[in-house]
Amino acid sequence: MQNYENKPYAQPPSYDPYGNQPQQYGNQQAYGQPPYGNQQPYQQPYPNQPPNMPPPNNGPPNGAGYGDEKVTFDQSFKIQKPKWNDLWAGILFLLVCAGFTAVSGIALQGYAATRNQNGGGLNGQLNNFSLTTHTIVLFAWVLVTAIVLSFAYMWVARAFTKQFIWITGILNIVFGLVTAIYMLSRRYYSGGIVFLIFSIFTAFCFYTWIPRIPFSVLMLQTAIDVSKKHGHVYLVSAGGGFLATAFAAWYSVTLVAIYVKYEPSANNAACSEGAGGCGKGKVIGLIAFVTFASYWISEWLKNTIHTTISGVYGSWYFNVNNYPTKVTRGALRRALTYSFGSISFGSLLVAIINSLRQLCSIARQQSASNGDTLGAIMFCVLGCLIGILDWAVQFINRYAFSHIALYGKPYLAAAKDTWRLIKDRGIDALINECLIGPVLTMGATFIAYACALLAYLYMVFTHPAYNSTGAYTPVVVAFAFLIGLQICNVFTTPISSGIDTIFVAAAWDPEVMMSQHPDLYQRMIQVYPHVQQAIHA
Helix, strand or coil, X not given: CCCHHHCCCCCCCCECCCCCCECCCCCCXXXXXXXXXXXXXXXXCCXXXXXXXXXXXXXXXXXXXXXXXXXXXXXXXXXXXXXXXXXXXXHHHHHHHHHHHHHHHHHHHHHHHCXXXXXXXXXXXXXXXXXXXXXXXXXXXXXXXXXXXXXXXXXXXXXXXXXXXXXXXXXXXXXXXXXXXXXXXXXXXXXXXXXXXXXXXXXXXXXXXXXXXXXXXXXXXXXXXXXXXXXXXXXXXXXXXXXXXXXXXHHHHHHHHHHHHHCCCCCCHHHHCCCCXXXXXXXXXXXXHHHXXXXXXXXXXXXXXXXXXXXXXXXXXXXXXXXXXXXXXXXXXXXXXXXXXXXXXXXXXXXXHHHHHHHHHHHHHHHHHCCCHHHHHHHHHHHHHHHHHHHHHHXXXXXXXXXXXXXXXXXXXXXXXXXXXXXXXXXXXXXXXXCHHHHHHHHHHHHHHHHHXXXXXXXXXHCCHHHCCXXXXXXXXXXXXXXXXXXXXXXXXXXXHHHHHHHHHHHHCHHHHHHHCHHHHHHHHHHCCCHHHHCCC
């Protein structure tokens, strides 16, 4: 086993990404070069390493940064050929943001012009054909619930790390069952049955996960310990959470304004206000567009946070004894410049899948409300298939963005190289053993349950005029669920980002895990002996 701490270099050996040759700094001799006579040439220690795939830490130039001298993040993780990757995706993302802004502006103008009709007290009795100010108040409560529960969830993760997984699983199962039972008691069968199925499936999954909890707790403790030492992790989490909440508020108001502005009705004075006229097809099209845009923007925000936090954990992994300076701002700057298009590209794929799943969910609930059992079953099966596709893409994205954070590659190249390296190193066994990703998903789902239940109760007890037939209940409940899920996902991203980056870094250079983090490596062996086979050179 190599011990890099005793070498003349403070960092692991680095190879030219285009020729896999050892690099030299200044006049010093390259690491691994035979110093005497005609010895055998230096052999690359990792024979399965993909071509053009060096360890991500290229080291500072000209021998700088060794010993006590500090280097910046950009020096420690240099980009060989800086360029704006996947620029087309970044431009398309900005165009979609501009389109969302334009649609929101037009819809809000129509809403503001007829605000007296959409007010009339909490229930908006003057408007009986579409969502009203009542719905905005409802979504405001949903936002408050989501942000408070997300903050509390992060606090529980930090204060009760060992019990965190158990708390998440039990709360998620119990709350899901309570929600299902209450909806069934109110004869809201479509929503109740869906929540009941999800709760039973979650309980089964959690039971099968019990043997894997000790290893997952260790990885969570490691991520929390690093985040406590480098406080910017929580600063980025809080900032991202507030941005996600602000955008969710904007989206909620826009959603209501579109219904007010374009819902066809003889009583809708907003049809003659501003651009365009009313039409059912126009409402469906605009709702589909703003929902897609909201998914893309939320995913981009979440992945930008993930990429930034990956820079923090990558710096800790490869530079435990000489942590660089300006890590958070350096990683964020790279995410917003050279990697902006790549993050937009990966987020686009998830946004498309999630938009289809959201539309499928609404269609399923409406089919169930109309008594179309066959249609509800078909949409449920389709939603499950889309959910599997979403899991696969999100799984790849998590590790690809950690690669992009440290190495600045285009999205497709990063996804391909990272996946190949994880498989070759055997790190996929550790990934499958770790439950943090599924647990955080369960936590976000729990908060989404709470938001959905709040929306349902609000609709039941306030009796808005526009929902006299109950037609808008599935729509409002579905969007409340979406808002809670997205906000919590943004808040919890830093925890999952840290663990994902540790796995990816271990795949890039397992020797660093053994030599610079021996205590962590030994503890991993104690709770999961297969680590000795999974992490290998």
